[in-house]
Amino acid sequence: MSGLIISAILIQYLPIPFMRDRTLIASIFYLLSGILGLIPIFIKALVSLQLRVISIELLVSVAIVGALIIGEFSEAGIVAWLFLIGQIIEESTLTKTRSAVKDLIDLxxxxxxxxxxxxxxxxxxxxxxxxxxxxxxxxxxxxxxxxxxxxxxxxxxxxxxxxxxxxxxxxxxxxxxxxxxxxxxxxxxxxxxxxxxxxxxxxxxxxxxxIEQAEDSKTAVQRFIDRFARYYTPVVILVSFATGVLTSDVRLAITILVLGCPGALVIGIPVSNVAGIGLGAKCGILVKGARMFHELSKVDVMVLDKTGTLTNGIPAVARVRECTIPATSSPYPELDINYVWRLAASLEQESTHPLATAVVTYVQRRMPAISFTQPKHFRVTAGQGVSAICDQHTVVIGNRRLLQAHAITVTPSDKIMADKWMHAGLSVVFIAIDGRPCIMIGIGDTIRRHANAALRQLRRQGIGRLIMLSGDSQTVVNEISSKLDLDEAHGDLLPQDKANFIRTIQGSNQKIAFVGDGINDGPALAVADLGIAMGDGTATTIEISDIVLLNSDITKLPIAYALAKATVINTYENIGIALITILILIIGLFTGFIYMASGMLVHEASILVVVINALRLSHRKLDTRQHRR
Structure with a gap:
């Protein structure tokens, strides 16, 4: 159909020497495009009528048929083409794949x-x-x-x-x-x-x-344009019919339908949404549909998962307590702290345990040029740690139970500190060389950089409540939440518990956005009014979510919120432009200032205006410093 429209325009306006009657050929192309475009639009109009809904498809269908009757083939083809392009743009962004559920089943x-x-x-x-x-x-x-x-x-x-x-x-x-x-x-x-x-x-x-139930429930959401059409469509049809009856001027009645067809409205809403989606992509924010902008702009409560969302989701060395080891106190003069770290990393690189990986990563950052020593008699004690002979030293790395098994004594002050770290949700690991504890490490999840700044920005923008949910223990949750600008923090939650928590808030007529990154966040993402996924999360989570923050950048969250508000405002601006244009056309038509040709010029100009307005959105710089609502 696009090929027919483009061909018609080229034939009509470009000088083609060997083509004698360009207007006739162009009209045929417009006629074909109008008929082809009418078929799917008319089918949707009939389906809506069966559901007792007067949709905008009915108005467009009548306008296309009317334009064909009075011989305005170009208008029939262009109106049908614009309408279908708008629907294709919106449907392509709103349609979400259901392969996410299949991926879960495959697991x-x-x-x-x-x-x-x-x-x-x-x-x-x-x-x-x-x-x-x-x-x-x-x-x-x-x-x-x-x-x-x-x-x-x-x-x-x-x-x-x-x-x-x-x-x-x-x-x-x-x-x-x-x-x-x-x-x-x-x-x-x-x-x-x-x-x-x-x-x-x-x-x-x-x-x-x-996830399946929540996905099904979201398919019933109606587009804004459908709600508007319930009132606009019958009004235009009635005005057209009344005009035809009162004036006996069929051409005037059909002209009202043609000029009343909201071309700027049809293309203005999708083009604003596409501009917003494009701007989001530039900012590292993937938005999967126009509805997501409207939902996000109305969010009252932001609920966030802990691990992988507010925190990095990877065990890392959070705290270190080193003991200074004088050379005279050891039979090995080279036994300094850096040497102890090198021996520890040499052992831990032999293990695939997450805590071992955290130690190796820490040492490599501390000493980028480190060279490892091959350990001998390497032994893993399940649930306790590892031990080996490394560079003629007996190295033991693990918890207090492993140290007790090797008759290694931990000082009272170290025990007190270890208990404090464990209470804060950290896993405590000791490094002992030749029977003497040298280093104590606290390993745990760490808060994402700029996470707190992002939360504060959301609060300034108008988000009323910020809540953290986690499957981790309440003790760990309390420790993390004490460092973040949150209103509530709840731990010990299974996936269905998170979903139920969100349902409870929704019962108080509040709009909820949930931000998560793992498969376990799937139910909460699907149940919430809006699901936002961190880009480094699972493919399943990204597919079932409505918005994706690329690279798991938490700073994109307030930008996404500002983008949603800007896009919604731009959409309403385009709606206003379209309605004002229609009003001007109808008034001008009845007062004799506007006819079919001049009316279509204004009609097409209004389409150009809404497109330019949408492009203005795509080039704007988002200011996240919004005032509280």
Whole structure:
């Protein structure tokens, strides 16, 4: 259809020597485009009428038919083309893929190793559908837990990021009767799990279900243009009909329909949205549809996940306590602090544990030119740490239990400090050389740079409440929230708990935006009025969200809010321009100042004005220093 319109314009206005009757050929092209464009528009109008809704598609259909009747083929083709272009632009940005749910389903384990008892070792591989509540399942290192259940034998570190969003693996054991969730990974150790929930009844299964339900509920949202058309369309049709009856001038009645067709309104709204989307992309903000701008501009409450959103989501060395070691106190004169760090990194690089990775990363930043020493007799003590002989030194790295096992004594002051760090949610690691503690490290998640500045900016812009939700313990949540400008902070929440929390706030007629980054945030992202994903999050989260902050840059959040307000204002400006133009055309038509030709000139000029106004938005610099509403 676009090819027909472009061809018609070229034939009509460009001098083509070998073409004699250019006007006739151009009219044929316009006629074909008008007929082709009328078909899908008319079908939508009929569907709306069946639902007892007078849509703008009905007005456009009548206008196109009227233009064809009076021989204004160019107007029929251009009106149909503009309307369809506007719909294509909006639908392409509003349509969200449902492959996110399929990705979640693909993550679910399809088979499991079933054993007859907690002490049995001969496992049978069976389909997950064959597992029943009460069955015993063997889970080995590197395997995914296939069901919800309770550990009845063994212990190990479990990565539950898909459920709780927390990146640090948790130590769980049969001794503590710890619960495990489907979708989590056993990073080390071996456990036997007694099944309590299978398939759709697991926490992971309920995540998928909540996302599906919330996605379906969002498809019923009506476009602003549809709401407007409920009043505008019947008014124009009635005016046109009344004019035809009172004046017996069919051409005048049809002219009213043609000039009354809101061309500037049809193209003005999508072009504002596209300009806003383009500006967002330049700022590192991906917006998936026009509705997201309107929703974000009306947000009252911003709810944010902790790990990966307000924090970096990666365990890192947060605190260090070093002991000065005089050379005379050790049989090895070269034993200084930097040397201790090098030995520690040499051991930790042999491990894949997240805490070990944090130590190696810290040492490499501290000493970029570090060279590692190959350790000997390397040994991993599950749940405690590592030990080895490195450069003729006995090196022990781990928690207090590991130090006790090696008869290494921790000073009372170190014990007090370690307890304080643990209370603050940090994992405490000791580095001991030749039986003497040298360094104490606190490892945990760290707050994103500029996170607090972004929160304060949102508050200045008018966000009434800022709330943090997390699957981490309340103790850790309290420690993090004490450093951020938040109104509330809640911990110990499973994915469905976050979604339920948001539903509770929505019950008070407040607009909620949720910001998250992990699969576990899926239900909350889908349930919230607006879902915002950090760009370094999972592909699933990015797909089911409405807005994506590229590179997980938290400073883009207040910019996105300012962008939403600017885009909505620009949209309303274009609506105003379109309505004023229509009013001028109708008044001019009845007073005799405007006819079909001059009316169409004003009509096309109004389209140009709204496009220029939208381009003004795409080139503006966003000022996030908004006043409180």
């Amino acid at each position: 679910s384990p399809q088979t499991a190793l079933r054993v007859t008892s907690p002490t049995a070792h001969d496992a049978e591989e069976v389909a997950i559908d064959a597992i029943k509540s009460g069955d015993y399942l063997l889970v080995k290192t590197g395997s995914q837990v296939p069901v919800d259940g309770v550990i009845v034998s063994g212990d190990g570190n479990l990565n539950e990021a898909s459920i709780t969003g927390e990146s640090t693996a948790r130590r769980k054991s049969a001794q503590d009767c710890d619960a495990v969730f489907a979708g989590s990974f056993l990073t080390d150790g071996m456990i036997v799990v007694r099944t309590t929930q299978v398939g759709d009844d697991t926490v992971f299964g309920r995540i998928i279900e909540v």
